[in-house]
Amino acid sequence: MGGTALERLEKIKKAIDDHYGFLGVTLLLREVERAQREPPPRGSVDELDKRVAALRAAAHECDAQRTFARTEVRDRVSAVWTGTAADRAETCAMAFDHELRRTGEVFDEAAQALARFVEAIGEARATDRRGRGHLEYAVSLLDGLRLRGPFDYDNATMEHAHNEAKAGISAMVAGARHLDEASRLLARQFAELSARAHAARMRLTGLDNLEQLVIADAAVPGGPYDANLILTAAAASRADANLFTLSRDDRRSFIGLVHECRSPQEQAYLLQALAAGYSVKEIRAFDSKIHDHAGDPRWLRQHLTPIGEIAGPDRLHRRRPVEFGGRPWAQGPEPTCVAMSTVLARAKVDPLYALELTTGGHPGDPAYDNGDAFARRLRDEQHRVYDGGRNWLQDLFGRDGMTEGQARDVADEQVASHTGAHYDQVSVDSTGDRRNVLPDVEKSVDQGLPVTFTVSDGRQGHEMAIVGRQGDMLEVYNPWGYTVWVSEDDFVHNRMNVVGDGVPAAVHAVNVARR
CATH class of the missing domain: 1.20.1270 (Substrate Binding Domain Of Dnak; Chain:A; Domain 2)
Structure with a gap:
């Protein structure tokens, strides 16, 4: 037996x-x-x-x-x-x-x-x-x-x-x-x-151990220090691996760029950009836009980190707004929850993308770097992802939204391409299924890889993203413009309606990031 x-x-x-x-x-x-x-x-x-x-x-x-x-x-x-x-x-x-x-x-x-x-x-x-x-x-x-x-x-x-x-x-x-x-x-x-483990994962030639330690320790302000570290251990490992794929001249150029930074936070964002797969030329252009602001960690957080951890897990399910310039990272009145969840997930792992959304490529310019301009760009980007992920039959028959398969595909295209992972869709039709997928969800989120998932009440569905974890608590981003901490027990036993009024309770499919 x-x-x-x-x-x-x-x-x-x-x-x-x-x-x-x-x-x-x-x-x-x-x-x-x-x-x-x-x-x-x-x-x-x-x-x-x-x-x-x-x-x-x-x-x-x-x-x-x-x-x-x-x-x-x-x-x-x-x-x-x-x-x-x-x-x-x-x-x-x-x-x-x-x-x-x-x-x-x-x-x-x-x-x-x-x-x-x-x-x-x-x-x-x-x-x-x-x-x-x-x-x-x-x-x-x-x-x-x-x-x-x-x-x-x-x-x-x-x-x-x-x-x-x-x-x-x-x-x-x-x-x-x-x-x-x-x-x-x-x-x-x-x-x-x-x-x-942070510093232990960083092995960058050209930086001594103390420099690597300082970069690994760089955090954005606003809440618990360790919960706001810029680089995850997995991102540090990807940056290390990507560095060794560069030519000798590009590698030397990147290390020189890191040495010219004004703050450990600026250095950490450059490594995050390298981890996201960008070339040294693209990273240099990115740094030229943030360098003048690099001495202001709060500015960097607002423009490059859409979700900063304020106070740690909250078992009362209180909503924490996700905003830039007073405008929410939200889908608005349109059926773009999949697209918005995907946009936020990518912005979380891709600082160049986040900067483009918050500033339009013109940081510090009041004509671009403001809440209203951000909201317009965010709406346009949602439509780009939404329209690109649907098929002509949905348009022909006037079917709103995106299917669960399309949700996985756009997560692969938009997010996984910048993390070295791919997304697998896991159907969870029972308590056992949800309990079994939970370790994979935890592993993904612990590595800094957001997990998108669908909830349904049998009539309508809604997509959200798991963007953080501490112990047995999961931080869920609702594309209505806020995050909520929920317990893993809520996830396993289909109580996701605690996220907010109108949110379906039952988890139906989970897009898990795998390497």
């Missing part, structure tokens, strides 16, 4: 539930003995405990090094250096402090997650042992029944044995399911922790 331990036990449970009566004695005994041959929940608790201790020690060491860096390096440098050198030293010291804090937190959270998994192993084994006790008793009863003839058959004993067998296999299934769920949770938690 193949499959996982849980799948095998569930099949045995079904067979045990079905076998009863005089003719079922032998069959029931066979299934009980098959259950007894299944191994108990696996996992070396002693070895895992050692790893928990090692992770906690690493977290403690990060805290110790952070204290040392503050007292022995940062304070002494600030007391001796002045001017530009002191400012640069302070930036480097802060980046180092942030990285030590993040690393220590990752180690500590990993230790906690692994410790909870160790507890789950112990709980699963205890439940499994309890189940095996019931099975052993069932075997003794069934052995006695098997030795009797048809005229000595005792239905009461059979009922007792059957109940013991059902109790036993139910406990074993519960133990296996508990461990399976704990394993899945641990894998998801470790994936999230891995995605936090």
Whole structure:
């Protein structure tokens, strides 16, 4: 019998539930003995405990090094250096402090997650042992029944044995399911922790380790520091890979451009542009437009990062406007939710595209760089994506909107082409389907790749995008012009109407970014 331990036990449970009566004695005994041959929940608790201790020690060491860096390096440098050198030293010291804090937190959270998994192993084994006790008793009863003839058959004993067998296999299934769920949770938690690694993913020739650390630590202002880092670890990796595809002259030119930047934020946006697949010529033109504003991180955020994290997850489902110049990143009254979700998703990973939408290529020019002009460009861009993604039959018969297949195709064309990924459409028709797709959603979003998805009430559909995640909370962008934090439980159990009045509750299809 193949499959996982849980799948095998569930099949045995079904067979045990079905076998009863005089003719079922032998069959029931066979299934009980098959259950007894299944191994108990696996996992070396002693070895895992050692790893928990090692992770906690690493977290403690990060805290110790952070204290040392503050007292022995940062304070002494600030007391001796002045001017530009002191400012640069302070930036480097802060980046180092942030990285030590993040690393220590990752180690500590990993230790906690692994410790909870160790507890789950112990709980699963205890439940499994309890189940095996019931099975052993069932075997003794069934052995006695098997030795009797048809005229000595005792239905009461059979009922007792059957109940013991059902109790036993139910406990074993519960133990296996508990461990399976704990394993899945641990894998998801470790994936999230891995995605936090920033500086470790950057290996840019021409930049020393400290420069790379400062760039990886660059964030936009407005909320929790770590939630507003410009570069994801995945984007840093793509930038690194794309750098090595350049010619030697282009590589040298790009590194020179990075060294000429006025701020770590400007440097991070150049790397984000490289990660989005642009040429050095295009990136130089982009930098010429933002360079004069590079000393103002707030200006950069407003023009290049459409969604900045303000306060972290909110379980009250409060709406947070997504705006530029007082005008929303919204679809307006037209049926362009797919197009708008796609436009926002691309703007999130492509700073050149975001700048074109917010400024029309003329940053600082009041004729272009204002909310009303942005709204006109946004409307035109939605129509470009909308019209280009539909077919002539939809126009001929006056069918509004876009199909789920077209939603995937425009996400591939507009977004995936700038992330090195592609979008797979996953139909989710059950709670199990939505639970199964959730790890892929988490992985995509943790890598900075927005996930678009369709909700439906059977009569009409609506597309939105998942643009952020923290723990078990997902940040959903509604193309009506705002974001809302929803729980993963809301997603799995079709409660997406918490996003807003008129939003269908049921998730129907999910476009997952894959590499």
